[in-house]
Amino acid sequence: MKNAVKTSLQNQSATGSIANFYAVQLQLLCREHKHATSASALLRSIHANMITSGFSPRSHILNNLINIYCKNSGLVYAKHLFDRIPQPDVVARTTMIAAYSASGEPKLAREVFDKTPLSIRDTVCYNAMITGYSHNNDGHAAIKLFLDMRWKNFQPDEYTYTSVLAALALIADHEMHCRQLHCAVAKSGMANFKCVVNALISVYVRCASSPLASSLLLMDSASKLFYEMPERDDLSWTTIITGYVKNDDLDAARKVFDGMDEKLLVAWNAMISGYVHKGFIFEALDMLRKMYLAGMKPDEFTCTSILSACADAGLFLLGKQVHAYVRRTEEKIHVSVYNALITLYWKCGRVDDARKVFDNLVFKDLVSWNAVLSAYVSAGRINEAKLFFDEMPEKNSLAWTVMISGLAQNGLGEDGLKLFNQMRVKGIELCDYAFAGAITSCAVLGALETGCQLHAQLIQRGYDSSLSAGNALVTFYGRSGVIEAARNVFLTMPCVDLVSWNALVAALGQHGYGVQAVELFEQMLDENIMPDRISFLTVISACSHAGLIEKGRHYFNIMHSVYKISPGEDHYARLIDLLSRAGRLLEAKEVIQNMPYKPGAPIWEALLAGCRTHRNVDLGVEAAEQLFELTPQHDGTYILLANTFAAAGRWDDAAKVRKLMRDQGVKKEPGCSWIKVENTVHVFLVGDTAHPEIQVVYNYLEELRLKMRKMGYVPDTQYVLHDMETEQKEYALSTHSEKLAVVFGLLKLPRGATIRVFKNLRICGDCHNAFKFMSKVEAREIIVRDGNRFHHFRDGECSCGNYW
DNA sequence: ATAGGGTTAG
Numbered sequence: 001m002k003n004a005v006k007t008s009l010q011n012q013s014a015t016g017s018i019a020n021f022y023a024v025q026l027q028l029l030c031r032e033h034k035h036a037t038s039a040s041a042l043l044r045s046i047h048a049n050m051i052t053s054g055f056s057p058r059s060h061i062l063n064n065l066i067n068i069y070c071k072n073s074g075l076v077y078a079k080h081l082f083d084r085i086p087q088p089d090v091v092a093r094t095t096m097i098a099a100y101s102a103s104g105e106p107k108l109a110r111e112v113f114d115k116t117p118l119s120i121r122d123t124v125c126y127n128a129m130i131t132g133y134s135h136n137n138d139g140h141a142a143i144k145l146f147l148d149m150r151w152k153n154f155q156p157d158e159y160t161y162t163s164v165l166a167a168l169a170l171i172a173d174h175e176m177h178c179r180q181l182h183c184a185v186a187k188s189g190m191a192n193f194k195c196v197v198n199a200l201i202s203v204y205v206r207c208a209s210s211p212l213a214s215s216l217l218l219m220d221s222a223s224k225l226f227y228e229m230p231e232r233d234d235l236s237w238t239t240i241i242t243g244y245v246k247n248d249d250l251d252a253a254r255k256v257f258d259g260m261d262e263k264l265l266v267a268w269n270a271m272i273s274g275y276v277h278k279g280f281i282f283e284a285l286d287m288l289r290k291m292y293l294a295g296m297k298p299d300e301f302t303c304t305s306i307l308s309a310c311a312d313a314g315l316f317l318l319g320k321q322v323h324a325y326v327r328r329t330e331e332k333i334h335v336s337v338y339n340a341l342i343t344l345y346w347k348c349g350r351v352d353d354a355r356k357v358f359d360n361l362v363f364k365d366l367v368s369w370n371a372v373l374s375a376y377v378s379a380g381r382i383n384e385a386k387l388f389f390d391e392m393p394e395k396n397s398l399a400w401t402v403m404i405s406g407l408a409q410n411g412l413g414e415d416g417l418k419l420f421n422q423m424r425v426k427g428i429e430l431c432d433y434a435f436a437g438a439i440t441s442c443a444v445l446g447a448l449e450t451g452c453q454l455h456a457q458l459i460q461r462g463y464d465s466s467l468s469a470g471n472a473l474v475t476f477y478g479r480s481g482v483i484e485a486a487r488n489v490f491l492t493m494p495c496v497d498l499v500s501w502n503a504l505v506a507a508l509g510q511h512g513y514g515v516q517a518v519e520l521f522e523q524m525l526d527e528n529i530m531p532d533r534i535s536f537l538t539v540i541s542a543c544s545h546a547g548l549i550e551k552g553r554h555y556f557n558i559m560h561s562v563y564k565i566s567p568g569e570d571h572y573a574r575l576i577d578l579l580s581r582a583g584r585l586l587e588a589k590e591v592i593q594n595m596p597y598k599p600g601a602p603i604w605e606a607l608l609a610g611c612r613t614h615r616n617v618d619l620g621v622e623a624a625e626q627l628f629e630l631t632p633q634h635d636g637t638y639i640l641l642a643n644t645f646a647a648a649g650r651w652d653d654a655a656k657v658r659k660l661m662r663d664q665g666v667k668k669e670p671g672c673s674w675i676k677v678e679n680t681v682h683v684f685l686v687g688d689t690a691h692p693e694i695q696v697v698y699n700y701l702e703e704l705r706l707k708m709r710k711m712g713y714v715p716d717t718q719y720v721l722h723d724m725e726t727e728q729k730e731y732a733l734s735t736h737s738e739k740l741a742v743v744f745g746l747l748k749l750p751r752g753a754t755i756r757v758f759k760n761l762r763i764c765g766d767c768h769n770a771f772k773f774m775s776k777v778e779a780r781e782i783i784v785r786d787g788n789r790f791h792h793f794r795d796g797e798c799s800c801g802n803y804w
Numbered sequence: 805a806t807a808g809g810g811t812t813a814g
Contacts, residue, residue: 067805094805127806134807162807198808238809245810269810304811339812370813377814402814433814468814 018055022046026064043068044077063092070099090120094128101132106141118152127159134167142167158193161185165199172203173210173462178218198235201225205243211432211462215247223252238266245274265296273305281313300326300334307340311347319344339367346375370399377406397429404437413444432458432466439469443476451476464492471499478507498532506538514546521555533565537574544578552578573602580610585619601630608637612644620644634664 025046047065062085069078082088082096093116100109113129126149133142146164149156156164165181172178181203190196204222208215226232226240237260244253250271257263257271268291275284288298288306298306303326310319319341326337338361345354354375358368369392376385389395389403400423407416420438424430435458442451455473463469470493477486486507490500501524508517521539525531531539536559543552556575559565567575572595579588588607592599604623611620620641627637638661645654 063805089805091805096805098806122805124806129806131806157806159807166808195808202808233808235809242809264809266810271810273811299810301811308812334811336812341812343813365812367811367813372813374813396813398813405814436814 018053019061022050022055022061023064026061026068043074047077060091063089063095066092066099067095070095070102075099075103090116090122090125094125097125097128097132101128101135104136106132106136106138121154123149123154123157123160126154127157127163130160130167131163134163134170137170139167139170143171158190158196161188161190161193161196162199165196165203169199169203169206172207173212175207175213175218178204178207178213178221182221194229194231194233194236197225197229198233198239201236201239201243205239205246208243208247211465219243219247219249219252234264234266238264238270241267242270245270245277248278250274250278250280263294263296265299265302268296269299269301269305272302276305276309276312279312281309281315284309297329298325300330300337304334304336304340307337307344311340311344314348316344316348319348333363335361335363335365335368339365339371342368342371342375346371346378351375351379351381366394366396366399369393370396370402373399373402373406377402377409380410382406382410382412397423397431397434400428401431401433401437404434405440408437408440408444411444413441413447416441417445417447417450430461432461432463432469435461435463436466436468436472439472439476443472443479446480448480448482451480465494467493467495467497467500470496471503474500474503474507478503478510481511483507483511483513498529498535501529502532502534502538505535505542509538509542509545514542514548517542517546518548518551531563531565533559533568533571536563536565536567537570540571540574540578544574544581547582549578549582549584569597569600569602572599573606576603577606577610580607581613583610583614585610585614585616589619599626601627604630605636605640608640608644612640615644615648617644617648617650635661 043065062081066078066081069075069081078096078099082092085092088096093112096112097109100106100112109129109132113125116125126145130142130145130149133139133145142164146156146160146167149160165185168177168181172181182200185191185196185200191200201222204218204225207213208218208222222240222243226236229236237256241253241256244250244256253271253274257267260267268287272284272287272291275281275287284306288302291298291302303322306322307319310316310322323337323341323344326334330337338357342354342357345351345357355372358364358372361368369388373385373388373392376382376388385403385406389399392399400419404416404419404423407413407419416437420434420441423434435454439451439454439458442448442454458464458466458469458473470489473489474486477483477489486504490496490504493500501520505517505521505524508514508520518539521531521535521542524535536555539555540552543549543555552575556567556571559567559571572591575591576588579585579591585607588610592603592607595603604626608620608623608627611617611623621644624637624641624644628634631637638657642654642657642661645657
């Protein structure tokens with residue numbers, strides 16, 4: 001084809017009429033423009049030829065020229081030509097409308113449309129504008145224009161209906177919409193057109209994937225429409241196949257696919273991407289093989305899907321092979337392939353290589369940017385992610401979502417919620433993933449109320465069947481200690497994955513339901529769900545909190561022997577925690593000595609915490625020494641060590657450690673520190689409340705209050721006591737009530753104030769004593785802290801959560 | 805001159 005144009009160009013002189021000659025040339029170019037990558041260069045040379053030969057094209061040639069410029073991304077040239085026509089006809093205008101719409105500029109398209117006088121407007125012109133809107137995701141504008149068209153008595157044709165149906169497919173989210181449309185189409189007599197029926201099937205398909213509609217019912221109707229068509233074209237087949245794929249019914253899709261006589265490339269691609277999406281990597285690769293055997297040549301769509309499969313399965317080398325194949329066969333660089341390549345790199349742990357691919361990419365799109373953003377986020381490189389996010393030339397809802405959940409997963413819940421609110425304010429579409437990120441932020445913050453509100457909004461929007469949102473909710477309720485809610489969400493989720501199971505096991509384990517956590521874990525194994533490394537972390541710490549020492553050791557052992565997951569440092573840390581909490585410190589020490597690699601900070605921290613609880617000063621000092629060597633930040637170690645001494649009654653040594661801290665300029669105050677969570681300032685008083693030093697701490701507290709006032713915070717009477725003497729007596733709130741009452745007296749608490757007592761309680765099962773204590777000190781509310789977790793007593797109810 | 809299908813980012 002390309003040669004045909006060139007020969008024709010060379011034989012210019014031999015051609016009779018010059019107008020005819022150009023018309024033929026343009027026609028040829030027009031026919032091949034889909035495949036020719038050098039078409040725009042060729043086109044410019046033809047155009048230049050016209051100008052130098054002094055040929056002034058008549059309108060149809062000019063229109064042709066504009067049209068071809070548009071289709072070869074020469075929009076600038078097209079616009080230039082168009083603007084110089086004194087009175088462009090409707091054909092030229094329609095071309096420009098379509099061109100602007102295709103390049104994402106519906107506003108510019110509308111300008112041309114509005115300037116088109118009613119007297120020359122026609123149905124095609126309207127069709128182009130309606131399509132323009134639906135291509136730019138503005139279904140409402142498309143329909144409005146359709147109504148305008150009817151009002152002005154333009155006769156819609158099958159193209160109009162096809163476009164309007166496409167627009168409606170964007171909006172339809174209820175079964176009734178489909179039924180009504182179906183009737184309207186039948187009445188209009190347009191149902192005889194294949195393209196209209198295809199579009200109607202599309203509406204059913206799109207609507208079926210709406211969370212508010214029944215996918216099964218609607219796909220059934222779509223399928224009925226499909227099989228009742230007198231004859232089906234390629235598009236009918238692919239619409240129905242992809243419809244099933246999109247609605248997660250791969251078996252149904254495969255059935256239709258197998259029934260195709262001549263399987264189209266598009267259909268192969270749809271099946272492959274469907275398998276990849278569902279995580280059926282093997283089936284996807286098998287389809288690729290079958291496709292190859294059937295003599296089909298994989299194109300960029302196929303390669304993109306396969307690359308994505310490789311990324312998910314960690315098949316780095318296969319991925320590289322696909323990349324090599326693409327480089328060999330495709331002359332044009334397809335961004336999507338490179339985007340998938342970026343993902344392959346980072347999912348295989350090569351974040352910086354992913355960035356390199358991105359940097360070398362000449363034409364980047366939103367997906368490229370988002371892929372790199374995800375790379376940084378998932379690698380925990382949150383600062384780079386933040387910078388990259390700010391650098392992005394444009395952001396869609398996905399970019400925001402990635403950033404929100406990234407912040408939440410890296411413990412920056414407050415930032416996550418802030419970003420979510422910004423998103424809401426800016427009117428960016430809030431999808432289920434965005435909610436999932438916000439809910440995770442609440443889980444991180446322990447913001448129970450905000451999280452519950454988000455849950456309500458989630459249900460309102462019909463997102464409650466979303467897997468990611470469901471998982472976020474299970475985690476959130478789990479961390480907040482509302483176990484029943486966590487369980488309910490889990491049970492009502494339409495489908496669950498490993499993350500959901502892990503979340504519920506964690507929820508139970510963290511709140512003293514160790515036995516149930518273990519039972520649930522066993523149930524998961526019975527259902528043949530393969531546990532991952534997170535599952536083992538979760539179940540071992542559940543054992544640790546419930547004191548199920550042998551069970552915990554058992555899981556640690558089978559993790560490698562049965563499930564071939566080699567224990568990481570975090571697993572060892574949980575094991576050490578399990579043993580040291582139970583006071584089996586020497587056993588813990590033995591495990592540390594026999595570890596296959598050098599124990600890191602988390603291991604020694606777990607041991608040190610155990611030493612503090614069980615008053616083993618010697619081992620504690622040894623662990624602390626290791627920690628001083630291993631970590632640059634010594635704050636936590638100092639505090640743990642001081643408390644170990646104090647717990648053993650060695651006040652002088654404890655005081656020495658505190659002095660050491662001050663001397664070394666450790667930022668955290670030895671006796672007291674404060675943080676701001678949401679709008680409340682929480683003050684942490686670290687130290688023994690019965691110790692004479694309490695007066696010193698009290699003075700410090702007053703100083704702190706002044707400081708806070710200066711900074712604009714309004715300090716309330718929410719004090720925090722970290723009482724290490726109660727460490728071992730986990731249910732012994734009442735025995736200390738006297739002592740605490742004295743302290744609160746010292747702090748001159750007004751009656752009925754909120755008291756926040758932060759103690760090292762592991763399991764909160766003692767509501768009775770808590771409420772008894774409350775009435776004794778005339779508190780309205782008590783919050784008891786255990787590490788990052790808190791238990792909240794108020795109005796006769798107890799709830800739990802995470803503090804930061 | 806206008807329509808309807810397949811890919812990639814969580």
